[in-house]
Amino acid sequence: MVRAAMDLADESGIESVTMRELGRRLGVEAASLYNHVAGKDDLLDGMVDLVVAEIDLPSSDVDWKEAMRRRAVSAREVFTRHRWGAGLIDSRGRSGPSSLSYADRVLGTLLEAGFSPGIAANAFLALDSYIYGFERQRSSISPADDEDSTEVAQEVLDAIPQDAFPSLACVAMEYATKPYDDAAAFDFGLDLILDGLQRLL
Amino acid sequence: MVRAAMDLADESGIESVTMRELGRRLGVEAASLYNHVAGKDDLLDGMVDLVVAEIDLPSSDVDWKEAMRRRAVSAREVFTRHRWGAGLIDSRGRSGPSSLSYADRVLGTLLEAGFSPGIAANAFLALDSYIYGFERQRSSISPADDEDSTEVAQEVLDAIPQDAFPSLACVAMEYATKPYDDAAAFDFGLDLILDGLQRLL
C-alpha cells in the first residue's frame, strides 16, 4: 500500500496523496487503511524509506570520488522518477532504516578514503545539501519535460523589464539560444565540491 | 496581514498558518480575508516575497567572493529567524519581485567579476542549491536551540546498533565530545564552492 501511495504521487503529485483517494484506488474505504498503517505520517515515512532505498549505495569497487559522484547521480535519477522525493525527505526526517544504512555507507567510504570523522561528517552534509537543494530548485525552476528550454528562456525574457534587471536578461538571453542542460548544471556544482574535498586530503 | 501570517508561522510553524487561524488572530472571520488577498496561494507568495526581501543583496563595496559569502550568511540568518522560509521558497516559485531583483544582483556581481553568463548561471544555481539544501537538512537534523548537541549525539549513539552501522557510530562518537558547530559546518561547504569558483576565473 505504500507502493500504491508512491504510484499515486508519481502520477498526480504528492498533494493528491490522501487517505481517501488512496482508499479509492485500492477499492476500500479510507478508514480501512488504518488497519495497515498507524496514520498518514506513518505512510509518508514509509514512502521516504522506499525512495531512499532506491538510491545506489556507494560502491567499494571505485575510489571515493567516483563512488560519491555515482551516488549523487543516482540520487538525481531517483528524484527525477519521483519528483516529490527530495521535498518529502526534507520535510520529514532521515531516520528510517534505509537512511541509516545510506548514511553509514557514505560516511564509511569517506573515512576509508582518509577523511577524519569531523571532516567526513561535514563533507557528507555539504554533498547532500547540494544534491537535495539542487533538486528542490529544479522542481520549481526547470521547464516541464515536454517544453523547449529555449522557449522558456524567451518567455522569461519577454516577461522581464530588461532595463530593471539587466543581468538577469543577459543570462536569459544566453539560454534563449543554447538549451539548458540539466545534468551539466548538476555536474558543475558537484565537481566544485568533489574537487575541493580532494584538495583537503 | 502577510506580516501577521509570518508572525504566526514564526511562532507556531508554517502548518498552523490557516485562513481560519489567521482570521482568529486578526479578530475577523476567515472569509473576510478574501477581501485583502486572492486566496491562500496569494498569501504564501506574499510571505515568500517578504522573506527573500530580508536577505541582504550582495554589496558592491567588496569583491565578488566576499559579497557571495555575506549573502549566503545573510540567507542563513534569515532562515534561522524564519525556519519555514527555505521550505516555502522551495515549494513555491521564485518569481516574485524580491526574487527577481535578488537574482539580478547576484548574477550581476558574478558577471562583473568576469564569469561568463553560462558560468554565472551555474555558479548561482550551485550556491543557492547549497544554501537552501543546507537549511532544509538543518531543520530536520540539528537539535532544537535549547538542546545540547553532545547529548543528542549520545542519544543517537545509544539508539543505533553500532555493529550494523560502525561508521555512523564513529562519527556520532566524535560529536558526543565536541559540540556541533552549525555555522562552521555551513562555512565548510560554502568555502569549497567559493574556492572552486575562484579557481575557474
Place this chain on the structure above:
DNA sequence: ACCTGAACACCGTTCAAGT
C-alpha cells in the same frame, strides 16, 4: 468598501458495528 453566516466540497482520524 468591508464584514458575517451559512454552506460546499474536501481533509485525517476514531469507533462501534458488522463479516
Place this chain on the structure above:
DNA sequence: ACCTGAACACCGTTCAAGT
C-alpha cells in the same frame, strides 16, 4: 483479522446578505 458507516473536528473557498 479486516472492513464499513457514521461521526468529529478540521480545512479553503464562495456568496448572498448585511453595515
